[in-house]
Amino acid sequence: xxxxxxxxxxxxxxxxxxxxxxxxxxxxxxxxxxxxxxxxxxxxxxxxxxxxxxxxxxxxxxxxxxxxxxxxxxxxxxxxxxxxxxxxxxxxxxxxxxxxxxxxxxxxxxxxxxxxxxxxxx
Ligand code: HEM
Numbered sequence: 708x709x710x711x712x713x714x715x716x717x718x719x720x721x722x723x724x725x726x727x728x729x730x731x732x733x734x735x736x737x738x739x740x741x742x743x744x745x746x747x748x749x750x751x752x753x754x755x756x757x758x759x760x761x762x763x764x765x766x767x768x769x770x771x772x773x774x775x776x777x778x779x780x781x782x783x784x785x786x787x788x789x790x791x792x793x794x795x796x797x798x799x800x801x802x803x804x805x806x807x808x809x810x811x812x813x814x815x816x817x818x819x820x821x822x823x824x825x826x827x828x829x
Contacts, residue, residue, distance in 0.1 A: 786829055
């Protein structure tokens, strides 16, 4: 079984990313970074990426190509305040899933590592 299946498949990632973007929508540090008025398309990209990363369908790469996430974040200034805000909203979103502790830890360890790797400014 993939991690994607173990946590509940598409529905779980839909809830996770939706909750995350509800936090972003009201965040004074993060909201200005998002170029589009409508956060819906960004929400979909993150959801499809995470689904693919954790072993679900590879729709993300069919639509967007190779993730190259660090490169795709270069246009945005991401320092400590941005990393912290991103992780805070993701923490809230992860908490609401109420996953079994071992699965929750895998997900959270990944997010902390990935968010650190996106930092491109001091
Ligand atoms: C895209 C900010 C961390 C995954 C974006 C965008 C912004 C952004 C402003 C453009 C929105 C759009 O898609 O139009 C940030 C900030 C982070 C962060 C401030 C703080 C560290 C992460 C992490 C991941 C991630 C940790 C993965 C676990 C993505 C993905 C996209 C994206 C998949 C869409 C890429 C594409 O296909 O164009 N991010 N991000 N981001 N971000 Fe982040």
